[in-house]
Amino acid sequence: MPATFVVVPLWQGSVSARAMSHADGASAIQGDLPASTTIVVDVPTEAGESLGTGVARYSTIRRVRELAGAALDRVPDWAITIGGDCGAAVAAAAHAQQRSGGDVAVLWLDAHPDLNTAESSPSGGFGGMALRAIVGDGPEGLALDDATRVSPGRVVLGGVRAVDDEERRFIDEHGIVELTVDDLADPAAVVSAIEATGAERVFVHIDLDVLDPSALAGLSYPLPFGVGAPELAAALRAVAARFPLAGASIAGFAPSSPEAASDDLPTILRLVAALTSGAAAA
Template identity: 35%
Template sequence: MAHPLGAIEIARTEITLIGCPLEAGAGVRGSVMGPAAYRVAGLVEALRGLGHAVRDEGDIPTPRPVGGETALNRLAETCRNAREIAGWTRAIHDRGYALMKRGGVPVFLGGDHALSMGSVAAAARIAEERGQDLVVLWLDAHADFNTPATSPSGNMHGMALAYLTGEPTLAPVMEDITPVDPTNVHLFGLRSIDAQERQIVDERGVTVSDMRIIDEFGAAALMRDFLASLEADRTHLHVSLDVDFLDPSLAPGVGTTVPGGATYREAHLVMELLHESGLVASVDLVELNPFLDDRGKSARLMTELVASLFGRTILDRKPIRATP
């Protein structure tokens, strides 16, 4: 398919940025500074520059750890900071749901990946209300499908998808969510998975495009097939982008680097294809750790990728003229 050169029309989208400065789910501190780093990197300006209506809602205030719930207290014995994560999940869900109800596309600025326990729960609820299927694209080096029983670390950012797909032992985080159908979860970029976690992913029928498959068939072909499989009218596509999806040489600002990640062009291409699909209804940007970053390199790359996701193309410069 030819890239449009010169002037490009992008449908004007109402985008709401909402900062979720949590780090209680991660093993390394620092992602609390993520939302601020995106603003410093110029995310608002980049999206406005594309012609979108952008509202920055600021950050969700740090919620109190949830107390007085026996099941949650029990969970806290195996899961680090479970009461803090429960507070964040409920706050992010409530705010995210209200934003989605109002319309437009919310972008959740993290914050560690436990953020998605709230944002995806909100997306699942709104999709159900609208009679749509929630499809979750998880761009990540990891599967984040650990349970309290399988997690080697007890860090809850590695349990987000287990929780969202209805793992009963994690239910005390926030009860009565609309569970995500695991066959509607697509892990893309996977290259590090724990043994028991692999079994869970297999058993639940999760779709996986790991780096081996991406190397062999190419990110674009896999992404096109995935997007072509979705029914436009009845799909709410939620994109959860973890900084560690990217190769650490490009994006060192993350606590869980794994070598062999997506290249600059692969990542942009994925974003461009997602934009062209017109299906993206909500977005998480997670695990940016400015404390580990190299002079804002990762924050800037993530910002560029979000611009691609919302319609910027690499070729939107003037066409190169043939020299006489």
């Protein structure tokens, strides 16, 4: 079956000065998706409160997590979740695990590993804790439970270029595989790294800041020396050809204006097409 698109215009997990532009980015992408196979989550407008968790805007992020989970429960097959910030990936990963019986590797394509905790985060932004929540570590209502969490041994990081101390400790302690930007230009290397996890299916997360800023203007956290769009699309096609996709998410689009969004959308839609190019989904 074709993918269902679940649009989650979450901005509250970002602490960027352009945080609210993540909602605009999700809406811009939605405009080019097929309406008949798209579900839109109504994200509350209020920022929310931390409620002593150390997570900025926790109350709203938790509510959106519940709303996204309910939307994903309506998906008949597999889903591509469109954020918003990277916090939107957490419900998407849980859905992928549930429908695949837990046999999922996570390919996390991002300039940042998003492996901070509420205690270690320098900002309190949940977007920087999203993958840590997926492996089961985080505040109540955000971290995946024992039935859905992903083992760190089944995580493959790709294109990471900025790592905090706690993130480095966690990566090294668990032996998480890291693919460099150069590695991402070799589709065979990407496929091999996922194969080594032993998983039969894969969940792919793309924070668009994995791309070089020359490839996409609408980034809230642009970092130089990222992967090119053609190389990333080729890697995604190779992954989709080798593995059934259990799900995917795309996040981090923060255009400065509608006109700027229009300039970036062909690149983003190229990545969407690569994700949907496989013969089958999980």
